[in-house]
Amino acid sequence: MRTNDVILKTVTQLVTFIIIIFSIYVFLSGHHHPGGGFIGGLMTAAAFVLIGLAFDIETVKKIIPIDFKLISATGMLIAVLTGIGSFVFDANFLSHTFDYFHLPLLGETELATAVLFDIGVYLVVIGITLTIIFTIGEDQ
Amino acid sequence: MNNLTIAPLLIPLVTGVILLFLGKRLILQKALSILSGMAIIATSIFLLMDVLENGIKTYQVGGWQPPFGIVLVADSLATLLVLFSSIIMVATTLFTFRGLDLERKNYYYYPLVQFLLTGVIGAFLTGDIFNLFVFFEVLLMSSYALIVLGGTKTQLRESLKYVLINVISSAFFVTAVAFLYSATGTLNMADLSARIAEINQPGLITVIALLFLIVFGMKAAIFPLFFWLPGAYSAPPPVISAIFAGLLTKVGIYAIYRVFTIIFYHHPDVTHYTIGILAAITMIVGAVGAIAYNDIHKILVYNVVAGVGFILLGLSAFNEDGLFGGMFYLLHDMLIKAALFLLAGAIVVITRTTKIGQASGIIKNYPLLGWTFLAAALSLAGVPPFSGFFGKLLLIQGGFAAEQYVFVAVLLVSSLLVLYSVMRIFFQVILGEEILPDVSRRGNVKGLVYPSIFLLFLSFLMGMGAEAVYPYVADATNTLLNPELYIDAVLKEE
Numbered sequence: 001m002r003t004n005d006v007i008l009k010t011v012t013q014l015v016t017f018i019i020i021i022f023s024i025y026v027f028l029s030g031h032h033h034p035g036g037g038f039i040g041g042l043m044t045a046a047a048f049v050l051i052g053l054a055f056d057i058e059t060v061k062k063i064i065p066i067d068f069k070l071i072s073a074t075g076m077l078i079a080v081l082t083g084i085g086s087f088v089f090d091a092n093f094l095s096h097t098f099d100y101f102h103l104p105l106l107g108e109t110e111l112a113t114a115v116l117f118d119i120g121v122y123l124v125v126i127g128i129t130l131t132i133i134f135t136i137g138e139d140q
Numbered sequence: 141m142n143n144l145t146i147a148p149l150l151i152p153l154v155t156g157v158i159l160l161f162l163g164k165r166l167i168l169q170k171a172l173s174i175l176s177g178m179a180i181i182a183t184s185i186f187l188l189m190d191v192l193e194n195g196i197k198t199y200q201v202g203g204w205q206p207p208f209g210i211v212l213v214a215d216s217l218a219t220l221l222v223l224f225s226s227i228i229m230v231a232t233t234l235f236t237f238r239g240l241d242l243e244r245k246n247y248y249y250y251p252l253v254q255f256l257l258t259g260v261i262g263a264f265l266t267g268d269i270f271n272l273f274v275f276f277e278v279l280l281m282s283s284y285a286l287i288v289l290g291g292t293k294t295q296l297r298e299s300l301k302y303v304l305i306n307v308i309s310s311a312f313f314v315t316a317v318a319f320l321y322s323a324t325g326t327l328n329m330a331d332l333s334a335r336i337a338e339i340n341q342p343g344l345i346t347v348i349a350l351l352f353l354i355v356f357g358m359k360a361a362i363f364p365l366f367f368w369l370p371g372a373y374s375a376p377p378p379v380i381s382a383i384f385a386g387l388l389t390k391v392g393i394y395a396i397y398r399v400f401t402i403i404f405y406h407h408p409d410v411t412h413y414t415i416g417i418l419a420a421i422t423m424i425v426g427a428v429g430a431i432a433y434n435d436i437h438k439i440l441v442y443n444v445v446a447g448v449g450f451i452l453l454g455l456s457a458f459n460e461d462g463l464f465g466g467m468f469y470l471l472h473d474m475l476i477k478a479a480l481f482l483l484a485g486a487i488v489v490i491t492r493t494t495k496i497g498q499a500s501g502i503i504k505n506y507p508l509l510g511w512t513f514l515a516a517a518l519s520l521a522g523v524p525p526f527s528g529f530f531g532k533l534l535l536i537q538g539g540f541a542a543e544q545y546v547f548v549a550v551l552l553v554s555s556l557l558v559l560y561s562v563m564r565i566f567f568q569v570i571l572g573e574e575i576l577p578d579v580s581r582r583g584n585v586k587g588l589v590y591p592s593i594f595l596l597f598l599s600f601l602m603g604m605g606a607e608a609v610y611p612y613v614a615d616a617t618n619t620l621l622n623p624e625l626y627i628d629a630v631l632k633e634e
Binding site for chain 2: 083091092
């Protein structure tokens with residue numbers, strides 16, 4: 001029987017967004033500042049773990065309606081495919097490139113293919129962390 | 141076109157990831173596993189021909205020049221080992237069709253094997269010592285999962301020991317790499333070799349070399365560090381033991397060969413002689429263990445230990461015959477150990493026990509299985525028509541040329557004991573009067589024998605057609621004896 005944890009739940013609803021936005025910021029700034037896919041993924045996973053603590057695992061599963069293991073698998077597929085993608089341009093495996101683009105709103109932006117690889121890492125870390133924590137946490 | 145060099149590494153990786161999505165659709169999983177194995181076999185054969193014709197192939201991952209980037213090096217030795225690992229993968233996958241329970245197959249058996257193969261092939265192909273560590277971890281992680289898959293009590297107990305031992309040896313590995321990096325300032329094997337040759341391997345580097353011997357010796361199960369192997373390899377089901385016996389210790393042996401021929405070869409009187417002594421004791425321990433037990437799995441597991449000793453003896457001789465024999469025996473040993481473990485799996489399906497003496501007389505109802513086991517036993521001991529003969533013959537020649545008469549004597553005596561240990565299984569379990577469980581309790585061995593026949597047939601071809609295999613192994617030996625070939629291939633200016 002749970003005690004009345006209105007404060008925890010309300011704070012969680014607020015804080016979760018801040019954590020996720022910060023994790024995405026850290027993830028995107030990884031090329032020039034400390035950060036990257038691994039730490040970003042851990043932070044995003046931490047936000048979901050917080051929801052799991054304040055509410056329950058079912059809520060998290062409702063938010064992410066797919067198997068956590070498949071998130072990792074998708075991440076791995078993305079990471080490998082970005083490596084293989086360089087074959088199309090007759091370059092070696094995992095060759096990366098970057099260029100500057102003029103984007104609406106953001107202006108002159110540097111886009112690197114290394115980010116695609118990092119998205120893979122990001123998803124693998126989220127999937128693995130959630131799988132581990134919620135497999136242990138679930139009652140058999 | 142150049143990208144073919146990395147194909148044997150990418151095929152199992154991509155297949156493994158795709159298999160994760162397929163969940164419990166077993167037919168697709170099996171088909172894709174076999175397909176991936178075939179594709180690796182085809183690419184590695186193609187690569188092998190190319191290497192023999194045009195010399196060592198290197199591949200710069202990400203397009204960075206060595207020694208700054210990671211480089212993959214496909215020489216004859218690495219490519220041959222890749223080929224044989226994929227052959228073993230195909231054979232064991234065929235065995236799982238009927239020889240592994242549904243529960244294990246449903247819980248990621250096939251993807252795990254693909255990831256294990258990725259680690260093994262990566263460890264063979266890499267030319268960077270830290271990358272070697274990473275691939276060791278890839279294969280170890282998969283092997284942790286495979287050893288505990290199913291969750292029986294024995295498996296849990298043995299996997300705990302196995303994980304503990306390997307975590308410790310991995311920590312040693314990182315430490316050794318750190319020492320080596322602080323002493324030389326590089327991690328690329330060719331660059332390491334060149335730099336250590338410049339300073340003529342001072343005492344500090346020899347100490348680091350011995351630290352590497354401890355690390356790889358723990359993976360390869362040489363004498364004082366083999367204690368984890370008998371338990372760990374007899375706990376999981378026979379298919380998984382067959383994969384382990386065929387691939388895992390061999391990666392450790394390959395790493396010892398690579399490191400002590402390419403990098404630390406300047407003081408063979410210290411390093412290689414130590415390896416020789418350890419190899420001799422390993423053979424004795426393996427042979428004594430193999431005749432001491434009354435358990436089929438334990439006998440085979442100690443044969444794995446003895447095999448490690450045989451192969452490393454070639455490195456201790458450190459001449460052309462010795463290294464050639466070691467390489468040839470390594471390839472033979474991969475095939476034959478996998479075949480023996482698969483056959484033991486089939487025998488246990490019939491007898492329902494691993495103990496010798498509780499069941500006998502299989503041959504009356506299962507002649508094919510019986511004679512296949514005899515052929516495997518003869519091949520293991522090194523009887524001429526099979527592949528074990530040439531390897532051992534050259535090992536002995538190499539030993540004589542290096543004047544290591546004691547080691548050669550140990551090799552001959554332990555070969556005899558190894559033959560005795562497997563013939564004991566043959567005479568007491570397969571021959572003899574029929575003591576078997578009721579027909580209703582016996583399992584079905586249909587299809588369980590064919591993968592081993594396939595492996596034995598390859599061993600037979602290797603023995604009969606040694607002439608055809610010769611140029612490839614000779615090329616591998618040539619690279620081992622002349623590290624400058626390797627260095628030139630990796631560090632050449634484009």
